Amino acid sequence: MTLIRPEEVTIRLLREEDLPALEWDGEYKRYRRIYREVYRNSQMGLSIPLVAETPRDGIIGQVFLNQKEPNPKFTARSRYYFLSSFRVRPQFRKMGIGARLLESCERQALLHRLQDIYLNCAVSNHRARWFYLDHGFQVIRIDDSDWSFVDDEGFVITEHQHAYLMKKTVVNSK
Numbered sequence: 001m002t003l004i005r006p007e008e009v010t011i012r013l014l015r016e017e018d019l020p021a022l023e024w025d026g027e028y029k030r031y032r033r034i035y036r037e038v039y040r041n042s043q044m045g046l047s048i049p050l051v052a053e054t055p056r057d058g059i060i061g062q063v064f065l066n067q068k069e070p071n072p073k074f075t076a077r078s079r080y081y082f083l084s085s086f087r088v089r090p091q092f093r094k095m096g097i098g099a100r101l102l103e104s105c106e107r108q109a110l111l112h113r114l115q116d117i118y119l120n121c122a123v124s125n126h127r128a129r130w131f132y133l134d135h136g137f138q139v140i141r142i143d144d145s146d147w148s149f150v151d152d153e154g155f156v157i158t159e160h161q162h163a164y165l166m167k168k169t170v171v172n173s174k
């Protein structure tokens, strides 16, 4: 296990040259086009992709905040962020990096005055659910849906999602 001191980790915005590192040596290359789209959206102010980086290890974690319009299915009355692609490389977990990425998301939400953050957490992902509950998210409901994306080879892939829709309203504690 690689031990990391919190001060070694920088949380910053995704840059174009970071995109290959998000594929985790091929494990997530199927999402290549999604990553590029999120990067493009960030250039238009529609998403905030954050990465965790150390000088020695490079990019070791990521999370995307995507701006969405009000969606009656979410009972959201105003614009909100949808959090996605939240992951920390396995050897760097349980060192507080996930918590720091989440705190950065909350700071960004406050900064941009979009206080509601939603996310989907697979029903089978018990650890992540507890992580989000520990960080103040609430379960809104369970969603059963299919979502599709075009993979790195141009194939349309449909994945079934059985997930908790979770929400946190971020408040400025200062």
Ligand SMILES: CC(C)(COP(=O)(O)OP(=O)(O)OC[C@H]1O[C@@H](n2cnc3c(N)ncnc32)[C@H](O)[C@@H]1OP(=O)(O)O)[C@@H](O)C(=O)NCCC(=O)NCCS
Binding pocket: 086, 087, 088, 089, 092, 093, 094, 095, 096, 097, 098, 099, 100, 120, 121, 122, 125, 127, 128, 130, 131, 134
């Ligand atoms: C969910 C995820 C992003 C959390 O990232 P992380 O860097 O491990 O998060 P943290 O280190 O802040 O917290 C994780 C746990 O480590 C504990 N922890 C934090 N710092 C610690 C330390 N220095 N020593 C020991 N434990 C520590 C936390 O209390 C927390 O405990 P819990 O699992 O019982 O809640 C990560 O587990 C992950 O990438 N999972 C796979 C992908 C995934 O499921 N993503 C979510 C999709 S919805």
